[in-house]
Amino acid sequence: MERIFVFVAVGDAHVRVANIALRYLKHFTRSEIVVVKSRSASEVNHDQVIDAQLPHHLDNHQGSIFLKTNLLNVLGAVRASFCYLDNDVIAVNDAVDSIFAHTYGPVTFAPDNGSIEVFSRYAVNCLCTENSCNHLRKSILCDFAVDVGPCDWIGGLSAHLHRHERVGVVPGGDRHRGRGCA
Numbered sequence: 001m002e003r004i005f006v007f008v009a010v011g012d013a014h015v016r017v018a019n020i021a022l023r024y025l026k027h028f029t030r031s032e033i034v035v036v037k038s039r040s041a042s043e044v045n046h047d048q049v050i051d052a053q054l055p056h057h058l059d060n061h062q063g064s065i066f067l068k069t070n071l072l073n074v075l076g077a078v079r080a081s082f083c084y085l086d087n088d089v090i091a092v093n094d095a096v097d098s099i100f101a102h103t104y105g106p107v108t109f110a111p112d113n114g115s116i117e118v119f120s121r122y123a124v125n126c127l128c129t130e131n132s133c134n135h136l137r138k139s140i141l142c143d144f145a146v147d148v149g150p151c152d153w154i155g156g157l158s159a160h161l162h163r164h165e166r167v168g169v170v171p172g173g174d175r176h177r178g179r180g181c182a
Contacts, residue, residue, distance in 0.1 A: 002031075002032060002079070002080035002081070003031040003032065003080060003081050003082070003083070003097065003100045004031060004032040004033065004034055004075075004078065004080050004081070004082040004083070005025060005029065005031055005032070005033045005034070005082070005083050005084075005085055006033075006034050006035075006036065006071060006075070006082050006083065006084045006085070007021065007022070007033070007034075007035045007036070007084075007085055007087055008035075008036045008037075008064055008067045008068050008071075008084070008087075009035060009036070009037050009038075009040065009044065009087060010037075010038045010039050010040070010054070010060045010061075010063045010064040010067065011038075011039050011040055011060040012040045012041060012042045014040070014060075014064070014087055015037060015040040015042040015043075015044055016042060017087040017088060018035060018044065018087040019042075019044065019045045020090070021085065021087050021088065021089060021090055021091075022035070022044075022045060022046055023045070024090050024091045024092070025085070025091045025096065026046075027091070028091045028092075028093060028094045028096050028097075029091065029094075029096050029097055030094075030097055031097055031100070032048065032080075033046060033048060034048045034049075034050060034075070034082075035048065035049045035050070036049075036050045036052050036067055036071070036074055036075075037049055037050065037051055037052065038051065038052045038053065038054050038063060038067065039054065039060060039063065050074060050075070052067055052074055054066060054067070068084060071084060081100050081103055083099055083100065083103075115132065116136055116137055117132035117133060117134060117136075117137070118131060118132045119136065120132065120133050120134065120135050120136035120137065121133055121135075124136050124139060
């Protein structure tokens with residue numbers, strides 16, 4: 001069965017962020033990629049783009065939610081497995097396609113927002129046995145001199161990161177990836 005990654009980008013700012021994510025995903029995936037775009041004059045750097053119309057009374061944020069929750073209608077009679085990705089999810093290796101092995105039932109959801117401490121074990125792939133740790137926070141501070149304070153952590157989707165590879169998104173859209181402190 002065909003596999004498709006899907007991005008939704010409403011507005012120029014989201015198209016710019018989606019273009020960054022596309023650059024990385026194209027490098028690593030063998031699956032198809034479709035971008036659903038609306039309300040943007042910015043060009044999507046991809047050949048499979050669906051220009052979607054939104055109800056005029058919705059703002060861009062509401063329009064984005066509208067499109068995400070209506071992807072089956074927007075994509076039409078697609079007979080494929082597809083994986084929606086937030087625009088701020090960055091692929092870091094070719095294991096990204098393995099996400100399709102984790103689907104079950106008609107729809108499968110991954111957890112989204114949580115604390116950086118809980119997300120840390122999965123992003124850093126450390127050997128901690130507790131439910132949470134501070135390795136991701138320390139790595140971001142060491143690698144990028146960014147102190148991630150108390151906040152909700154938007155982890156998006158991450159799959160099969162190798163030991164010492166990490167990827168995450170600090171609220172506000174700054175992407176971080178690093179190899180850790182010596």
